[in-house]
Amino acid sequence: MQKNVDVLIVGGGPTGMALALELATQGASFRIIDKATERSPYSRALVVQPRTLELFNRHAGSGIEDLVAAGKRAAGATMCVSGKKVVDIDVDSVKIPGTKYPFSMTITQNETEHWLEKALAKHSVQVEMGVEAKDIAQDADGVTVTTSTKDGVEEEIRAKYVVGADGAHSVVRHAAKNLTFDGDAYPQEFICADTFMESKLPGGRAYMCLGNGAFIVLPLKDGRVRLVVSRPNQDTSRAPKLEDFEEFMQEIFPGGGSLHDPTWVTHFRLHHRCVNNFRDGRLFVAGDASNIHSPAGGQSLNSGIQDSINLGWKLAAVLRGEKPDSFLDTYHTERHRIAQFLLNNTDKAFTYVTSTNPIYLFLRNNILPWVLPLVATNKSRLLKQFQFISQLRVRYRHSDIVGTADGFYGPIKGGDRAVDGGLKTPQGEIWMLDLLTPTNHHLMLFSGSGDNYATEADLNGSEALFLNNTKTAAKVHQIFSEGRNAEAEYVDVEGALHKAFGFTDPGYVLIRPDGYIAHIGPLTAIEEATRWL
Numbered sequence: 400m401q402k403n404v405d406v407l408i409v410g411g412g413p414t415g416m417a418l419a420l421e422l423a424t425q426g427a428s429f430r431i432i433d434k435a436t437e438r439s440p441y442s443r444a445l446v447v448q449p450r451t452l453e454l455f456n457r458h459a460g461s462g463i464e465d466l467v468a469a470g471k472r473a474a475g476a477t478m479c480v481s482g483k484k485v486v487d488i489d490v491d492s493v494k495i496p497g498t499k500y501p502f503s504m505t506i507t508q509n510e511t512e513h514w515l516e517k518a519l520a521k522h523s524v525q526v527e528m529g530v531e532a533k534d535i536a537q538d539a540d541g542v543t544v545t546t547s548t549k550d551g552v553e554e555e556i557r558a559k560y561v562v563g564a565d566g567a568h569s570v571v572r573h574a575a576k577n578l579t580f581d582g583d584a585y586p587q588e589f590i591c592a593d594t595f596m597e598s599k600l601p602g603g604r605a606y607m608c609l610g611n612g613a614f615i616v617l618p619l620k621d622g623r624v625r626l627v628v629s630r631p632n633q634d635t636s637r638a639p640k641l642e643d644f645e646e647f648m649q650e651i652f653p654g655g656g657s658l659h660d661p662t663w664v665t666h667f668r669l670h671h672r673c674v675n676n677f678r679d680g681r682l683f684v685a686g687d688a689s690n691i692h693s694p695a696g697g698q699s700l701n702s703g704i705q706d707s708i709n710l711g712w713k714l715a716a717v718l719r720g721e722k723p724d725s726f727l728d729t730y731h732t733e734r735h736r737i738a739q740f741l742l743n744n745t746d747k748a749f750t751y752v753t754s755t756n757p758i759y760l761f762l763r764n765n766i767l768p769w770v771l772p773l774v775a776t777n778k779s780r781l782l783k784q785f786q787f788i789s790q791l792r793v794r795y796r797h798s799d800i801v802g803t804a805d806g807f808y809g810p811i812k813g814g815d816r817a818v819d820g821g822l823k824t825p826q827g828e829i830w831m832l833d834l835l836t837p838t839n840h841h842l843m844l845f846s847g848s849g850d851n852y853a854t855e856a857d858l859n860g861s862e863a864l865f866l867n868n869t870k871t872a873a874k875v876h877q878i879f880s881e882g883r884n885a886e887a888e889y890v891d892v893e894g895a896l897h898k899a900f901g902f903t904d905p906g907y908v909l910i911r912p913d914g915y916i917a918h919i920g921p922l923t924a925i926e927e928a929t930r931w932l
């Protein structure tokens with residue numbers, strides 16, 4: 400194994416492996432180590448969100464279809480309050496527009512990790528299991544990491560940068576002198592079980608039952624369910640038993656049935672904490688090493704993966720010498736705000752579900768049966784919630800490295816996710832997302848949908864102007880409105896993309912390797928785009 404690498408990734412969980420996939424695709428020199436000798440058979444995270452699937456889709460040949468096939472789409476949720484069913488929420492009735500993956504997926508963390516391992520194997524990369532980072536010291540030129548195996552074999556690895564994807568107790572974060580991890584533990588203790596449940600209730604649904612505590616049922620793929628329970632007066636001095644769940648079920652979960660053959664019964668405490676900075680010199684933190692919050696909404700695993708995708712292309716650009724080291728500061732600028740936002744929102748959801756304040760509980764349990772049916776049948780409200788949970792709304796408008804051309808007032812701005820839509824090609828229909836790759840910027844030139852549309856010659860002129868003025872690798876794609884160019888390689892199906900971006904007149908979207916918009920504007924401002932690569 401190489402003793403000198405550009406990047407050492409400490410931690411081979413979902414965050415570390417997602418970063419490894421980005422760096423492998425970019426051809427960067429790196430190693431990835433994990434102190435565990437084998438992967439845990441138990442699954443913590445259960446949900447993969449649409450944005451994560453979109454971002455993995457950038458890796459053509461990674462077998463994204465296998466990941467989707469391994470997951471189970473959430474069919475819907477039933478809400479119960481004080482032992483009575485209040486409302487069914489039908490997930491299928493609210494379609495998220497503009498994405499190839501309009502569904503959250505239930506899939507065990509082990510399966511997601513297994514998929515990442517297979518995707519890495521295609522680049523001949525393996526997580527070095529059983530290798531623990533013990534000591535980490537950075538200096539002006541690099542970082543020296545002393546590692547040790549279970550048998551006590553030590554090694555010194557020298558890296559230009561070290562990324563701590565090593566979970567909540569991160570050694571990388573501890574080694575970074577300027578990082579704090581502020582926050583607290585929630586007072587409640589949770590009990591959790593993966594088990595079979597015999598019940599007359601429709602399967603494949605999630606159930607959220609509130610009362611004097613909370614009882615949450617999430618469907619797993621093989622007929623089992625995940626139970627997550629906050630129960631008052633639970634004896635926390637001993638390990639939980641299946642009977643604890645069954646007892647509470649009678650009280651709070653109407654028609655819950657009986658439980659048998661658990662594969663995992665555990666208890667845990669949750670924390671809400673975030674680092675003050677995602678970077679300290681040559682050390683970076685990502686995923687649970689940078690922020691931890693309640694699993695409400697199934698966000699953490701997904702946001703760790705987004706951390707890695709944000710950092711991966713930036714590290715590669717700096718290592719290739721295309722960008723100065725200070726470019727890496729934008730990793731903190733962009734991801735810290737997202738972490739804070741998630742922390743605040745999951746904290747609100749958590750308090751709402753698990754509060755033990757008797758006055759609050761009385762009000763909540765009496766008001767909810769009236770309010771929930773109204774909220775649950777309000778489709779635009781539900782859509783907004785789903786879009787937040789799906790992480791399709793993540794955006795970096797506040798970042799210095801994204802922009803919007805002066806005078807462009809379309810609904811999508813620099814820093815937003817590149818919305819998706821169908822494209823007709825001579826070979827059949829694809830999604831615009833399918834054109835994006837993790838190694839390049841992509842410039843999308845749009846003909847415009849109005850009378851003032853651009854011809855192929857106009858777009859060719861803009862393409863040449865752009866390519867002549869840029870040294871950074873970028874791919875250009877021309878997208879025409881229907882009926883504008885019979886020879887077009889890509890035609891915007893029903894004008895959905897033109898509409899979404901606000902391109903009645905011709906326009907361009909410059910998309911970063913991580914799928915976010917570096918710059919957007921009218922075609923007349925195309926020269927500006929080259930400055931945002």
Ligand SMILES: Cc1cc2nc3c(=O)[nH]c(=O)nc-3n(C[C@H](O)[C@H](O)[C@H](O)COP(=O)(O)OP(=O)(O)OC[C@H]3O[C@@H](n4cnc5c(N)ncnc54)[C@H](O)[C@@H]3O)c2cc1C
Nearest residue numbers: 410412413414434444445532565566686687697698699700
């Ligand atoms: C009960 C429960 C339910 C959850 N449900 C969800 C959910 O539904 N959706 C969701 O998105 N998230 C959920 N989460 C959170 C999710 O599991 C984590 O956010 C996710 O695992 C974070 O991934 P990570 O790679 O950042 O860290 P981890 O998965 O913790 O991986 C860190 C890795 O670093 C390794 N490591 C640690 N120290 C060292 C060292 N010194 N040297 C080398 N290696 C080291 C560890 O062995 C580990 O493999 C849940 C968490 C819990 C506890």
